Amino acid sequence: MAHSVGTRQEQKQRTRQALLDAALRLMESQSLGSLSLREVTREVGIVPAAFYRHFRDMDDLGIALATEALGALRPAIRAARQGVGESEEIIRRSVDVLVAYVHANHRHFRFIAREKFGGVEPVRRAIFAELRLATDELAADLAGQDEFAGWSREDLGMFCELLVNQMLLLAAALLDVTPEDEPKLLETAQRQLRLIVCGRRHWLDAP
């Protein structure tokens, strides 16, 4: 039937997504390295052998998850800072987007936090590549601003890296905090970012 063209591949895509979602769910309490292929297929309700129709192995699935997790955040956080001139305001907005995003996608962030240093090589590489992209985008967006007049490319890069790292630390901390402690955590994180921005403001004053 003409209107059902793509139905079979749509179903395949749905199963693939179900595998990714199931893996993410199971990885709330364990790492990719200790998660078994059979656990994932059992969670989805398919036979273990069917896994191979979608991924070469569990590492392959891990790479797909890393891209999915950070690939969606990057444009969201970039959009949050469009049309805003002042860097303190950019940071405030970015933190807001990040916090909302972590709440809505806490499993993705648990995964990223776990595997950023804990995972196997290829998964770590995929995560670092995404973070590198985010850092470069931030640098590109800040480069044109008056506040950064006179800044070298290197200094701009090191500043953006500092911010991205700090944001990721905040995301990881949000995952473990109790609801009543969250305001305190956010307050401290905001202050740390403000201190960094304060340093940025005076960076060119003295050697």
Place this chain on the structure above:
Amino acid sequence: MAHSVGTRQEQKQRTRQALLDAALRLMESQSLGSLSLREVTREVGIVPAAFYRHFRDMDDLGIALATEALGALRPAIRAARQGVGESEEIIRRSVDVLVAYVHANHRHFRFIAREKFGGVEPVRRAIFAELRLATDELAADLAGQDEFAGWSREDLGMFCELLVNQMLLLAAALLDVTPEDEPKLLETAQRQLRLIVCGRRHWLDAP
């Protein structure tokens, strides 16, 4: 024999240490969660059942490793800043000690980096507790200095936390960097710390 009192427990202690060392070696390329009890005992050359004479399970061993890894660094890095007044100098010295320590104990740091966010609850708790101690020690050492006159306890704490986090990020980055890229990495890390110190200097200037 009187002179051999303690021989049996010394031997036991030696086997225990061999288990810790073997686990650390095996965890260069995998996480605690995917490391099996049998791998560790095989590496040491004892029978699997003998493991239970030393640890309740692998998590128990992980907790011991976390204490061993950070428990030794903490006093070393604290000693490095004794008798030094200026905070920029304190940071420079601390970084030197950290870099030397990471080079000498890279397996311990690989373990800490992996398990800080990637590990199971009890191991993570042990790591965070050690880091908390390090942060509090730093705060206590800085509290008396003129530079921090007028600082609230909260602000001092958030500043120390920022520094400790930054140092740990540096340690983790050092693990993956190639020897030829290390100078560039250190240069960037030093600059980031200097920017933070710059922010600290002007923190009380404006709201």
Place this chain on the structure above:
DNA sequence: TGTACATCAGTGAACGCGCGTTCACTGATGTAC
């Protein structure tokens, strides 16, 4: 529209393997007298 054939996501059984944990044991080390 109807028919004959191709594709391929998911099936179900089977395999050999390493795992954590238990248990009764051995024999060297340590202690009491």
Place this chain on the structure above:
DNA sequence: TGTACATCAGTGAACGCGCGTTCACTGATGTAC
């Protein structure tokens, strides 16, 4: 010093279990004519 007994780190065999991967297969979906 010598003897009899206690301790306990490490042994070796056994268990049931879940694992990743293979394979020939089924049957619904898709395509060509």
